[in-house]
Amino acid sequence: MEQVTDNSTKVEVAKKRPVLRFFIGLSITLTSIILIVVFVLYALSGIKESYLDLQKTSAVDTASLNQKQIARLDNLIKKNSQKFNNLTPAQPYFIVNTTYNRFKLYKNKKQIREGFCSTGSYTLLKGHDKRQWIFKTPKGLYKIIGKVTNPVWRRPDWSFVEEGLPIPSQNDPVRWEAGVLGDYALSIGDGYLIHGTIYKRFLGMPVTHGCIRMNDEDLEAVYKTLDFGSKVYIF
Amino acid sequence: MKRFRVLLIISAILLVLIISFISTFEILSVNQAIEEFNSKFSTNPEKAEYNFVSTSDSSISAKQIAYAYINAQLEASKSDSISLTLNFPDSSANLMIKGVVVHSAKIESYKLSRFINAVDEVALYKMLSLPLHVTGHISTIPKVPLMVKIAPKDTSEYTPDVVPDTTDIDAVNFIFETSAGIQLYFYESNPRESADGMKQFKFDFRDRVNSGYELFRSAFTFKKPKYQPEIRIKLNKRDAKMIYRALPENADIVLKVR
Numbered sequence: 001m002e003q004v005t006d007n008s009t010k011v012e013v014a015k016k017r018p019v020l021r022f023f024i025g026l027s028i029t030l031t032s033i034i035l036i037v038v039f040v041l042y043a044l045s046g047i048k049e050s051y052l053d054l055q056k057t058s059a060v061d062t063a064s065l066n067q068k069q070i071a072r073l074d075n076l077i078k079k080n081s082q083k084f085n086n087l088t089p090a091q092p093y094f095i096v097n098t099t100y101n102r103f104k105l106y107k108n109k110k111q112i113r114e115g116f117c118s119t120g121s122y123t124l125l126k127g128h129d130k131r132q133w134i135f136k137t138p139k140g141l142y143k144i145i146g147k148v149t150n151p152v153w154r155r156p157d158w159s160f161v162e163e164g165l166p167i168p169s170q171n172d173p174v175r176w177e178a179g180v181l182g183d184y185a186l187s188i189g190d191g192y193l194i195h196g197t198i199y200k201r202f203l204g205m206p207v208t209h210g211c212i213r214m215n216d217e218d219l220e221a222v223y224k225t226l227d228f229g230s231k232v233y234i235f
Numbered sequence: 236m237k238r239f240r241v242l243l244i245i246s247a248i249l250l251v252l253i254i255s256f257i258s259t260f261e262i263l264s265v266n267q268a269i270e271e272f273n274s275k276f277s278t279n280p281e282k283a284e285y286n287f288v289s290t291s292d293s294s295i296s297a298k299q300i301a302y303a304y305i306n307a308q309l310e311a312s313k314s315d316s317i318s319l320t321l322n323f324p325d326s327s328a329n330l331m332i333k334g335v336v337v338h339s340a341k342i343e344s345y346k347l348s349r350f351i352n353a354v355d356e357v358a359l360y361k362m363l364s365l366p367l368h369v370t371g372h373i374s375t376i377p378k379v380p381l382m383v384k385i386a387p388k389d390t391s392e393y394t395p396d397v398v399p400d401t402t403d404i405d406a407v408n409f410i411f412e413t414s415a416g417i418q419l420y421f422y423e424s425n426p427r428e429s430a431d432g433m434k435q436f437k438f439d440f441r442d443r444v445n446s447g448y449e450l451f452r453s454a455f456t457f458k459k460p461k462y463q464p465e466i467r468i469k470l471n472k473r474d475a476k477m478i479y480r481a482l483p484e485n486a487d488i489v490l491k492v493r
Contacts (some may be wrong), residue, residue, distance in 0.1 A: 023240060028243060032250045036438065039254055041443040041451060044261055048462070051262050052349035055269060065288065067293055073298050076285055080305040087312055087334030095337050100473065112320045122379060126446045128357065134381070140315055141333050164387035205399055234318050234334045235481040 064114045093231040094194075094222060096212055098137050100205045103214070105225055110131060113221050116204035118197065118213040126163055135209040138192065140234040146187030147223065153177045158209065182216060184223040188232050194222060241469065256353065257351030264462040269353055272416065276358035281365045287360040296356070300493050302465035308334065308490040311366040318366060319478060319486040321419075323470070325491075330481050333373075334397065337427035338481070340474035343424035350464035351492055359492075366487035367413040374479060375438050407475040413488060417464050421478070424469040431472070466490075 036099010061090075065073070069229040088109055095104040098119040105113040120136035127133075135158075145229065155175045160167045170173050197203070207213075212234075284306075287299055304322075311318040312334030323345055330338040333413065351359065372378075384421040387393040422439075441493040453460035455456040470478070 011386065024239070025242060036253055036257075040447040041440075044258065044450075045465075046328060047258055048261055049349050051265055052353045055265075065290070065292075069253050070295065070298070073295075073302060077298065077302050078306060080302070080309055084305055084334055084387070089335070093335070097338065097476045097477065121396070123396075124381050124383045125386055126383065128388065139317060139483075149443055152406060159305045161304040161386045162384070162391045162393075164391070164393040187439055195306065196282055200274060205398060205401055206389055207396065209406075217318050231335075233335055233337045235332060235477075 002211065006066060019094075026116050033208050039107045061196070063216050071216070089231055091230060092225045092227070093233065094115070094226055096137070096232065096234045098139065098206070102208060103222075105222055107225055112225070113218065115215070117218070118208050119201075119206055120208055120210045125158060127161045131157075132159070132162075137208070137210050137212060137234060138190070142188035142192075144186050144226050144228055144232065145189050146185075147228065148185050148187075148225075149223075150178075150183060151181040151185035151193070153181050156191070157180050164187075171227045182214075182219055186223060186226060194232070246300050257450065257454050260460060261403055261436075261450065261462070266349075268319045268350070268416065268462040268464070272362070273358045275415075276361040279354070286319075287357045287364075291472055297493070299360050300491065301361065303360050304489070304491045306364045307366050310364075311487040311489050314366075314487055316483045316486060317481050318489065319428045319482055320491075321466075322491040323493060325403045326333040328468070328474065328478065330478060338474075338477055340470055340478065343469040343471065345469065346465075346467040347492060348466060351416075358364035362415050363490055363492065366489050367409045367415045367417065369482070369484070369488060370414055371412040372409060372484075373442070373491045374407075375434060376405045376407055376409075376476065376479065377478065378484075381478075403472060403476065406431035406438070407472050407479065408438045409475070409479050411486075411488070412463075417466060419488065420465055420467040421484055422467065422469050423472045425472075 011219070027229070036102050041108060073157060073209045092107040092108065095106070096119065097103070099138040101117055101119055103115060103117045125133045125135065153176070157167050180198055181193070185193045187193055192210055192212075194212045194214065196216055196219045199213070200215055203213065203215055249360050258371075261452060287303075287304060290296055290299075308320060308331070311320070311331065315333070317337075318331050320331060321325075321342070322329070323342065326342040326345075327339045329336045330340075406423060408420075410423050421434060423431055426435040450460045460473070
């Protein structure tokens with residue numbers, strides 16, 4: 001009886017072996033593929049870098065510089081450094097960070113004030129007449145080209161479109177709105193202004209139609225510090 | 236059992252062969268990249284103010300690097316767009332507009348490819364003396380976070396804008412391809428603190444998979460793969476986001492590597 005059991009077990013194992021072999025073969029193949037992939041993705045860059053170490057060039061004195069040439073190189077560095085430093089204006093200037101809605105005011109090349117502001121919301125407004133507007137603050141270098149106290153806002157077309165209102169004629173008195181831009185406004189061109197706001201809780205957030213909004217105290221300081229031609233750097 | 240052993244040995248040999256084949260291809264591509272770089276930056280501009288020389292004198296070498304750096308910054312300042320200066324010895328990354336630093340960030344850590352030490356000294360100085368141009372970019376955040384709004388038909392449909400969500404929930408990692416063939420990788424410096432670790436791993440893994448795929452494709456069609464030296468930079472998340480959003484599509488980048 002025992003003999004019969006032993007034989008049947010052997011037969012069972014023999015039957016199972018091809019399946020076992022298949023799985024072992026499969027796991028070896030998979031492991032090999034994984035090893036190659038890991039090698040290519042992670043180890044190969046290290047090998048390349050090590051190889052680059054072997055390629056390291058040692059500088060050769062193809063033309064040794066005499067004292068006169070060294071002095072000339074020193075002078076060029078000094079001259080160009082001076083030229084570069086002169087690019088920072090000695091006059092007051094203004095920097096606006098549109099990613100985090102912050103500003104910095106500089107005078108005599110030193111920062112004299114910093115704080116929150118609001119810049120463009122990056123909204124693309126699509127009107128029903130196929131017109132569209134992007135509300136973003138332009139980046140780059142601008143100059144103050146206009147300064148006014150107690151500004152009155154002339155509402156552009158988009159301000160009616162975004163509220164679902166009919167667009168009035170260009171000279172319609174409904175376009176003029178006083179008291180919404182604060183006490184001062186400084187123009188940087190193309191209709192973009194640095195002005196005050198009645199929405200002070202939104203300062204530090206990207207909520208405007210492209211203008212730069214500030215609180216009353218900061219706006220006053222900026223208005224009094226910046227003059228016509230002062231540079232405005234927006235990034 | 237014997238057949239199984241043979242299979243195992245064949246697998247091991249195949250594994251070694253494939254790895255050696257791929258490694259050889261990659262190393263050949265490195266040599267080609269060095270040659271291409273050296274020839275690309277070998278000629279002197281006609282109106283060069285100064286002609287760089289190869290020298291073993293470290294003080295002259297430092298002066299040449301300083302000259303190249305200031306020259307590149309001056310060149311970048313001629314452009315109207317925003318540029319980036321990466322000064323590795325000072326660990327600083329500066330955003331500039333017309334030569335004025337508008338934002339200064341600290342480089343938390345960086346890793347320069349050894350390719351920079353393997354190329355010809357004069358070619359390297361020449362490359363550093365001009366700004367690199369960004370030719371392509373990949374990132375985990377959009378460059379312009381545009382939201383589309385359809386105008387209401389009348390006042391009854393009008394709803395005032397909601398307060399925007401200004402929390403930094405997205406992981407900030409990006410890659411710049413440059414005109415000199417160098418790839419600049421920017422990563423958040425402490426992704427685990429803001430639960431961005433997995434996102435950073437995925438971003439990095441996806442990039443490695445793409446490179447690996449290109450390598451396999453080149454190797455099995457017997458073409459030399461394209462080797463691109465890398466500079467990996469870690470920055471604070473806010474600084475990384477500011478830099479990525481501020482720079483235009485074809486921004487100028489100035490490097491100081493020593």
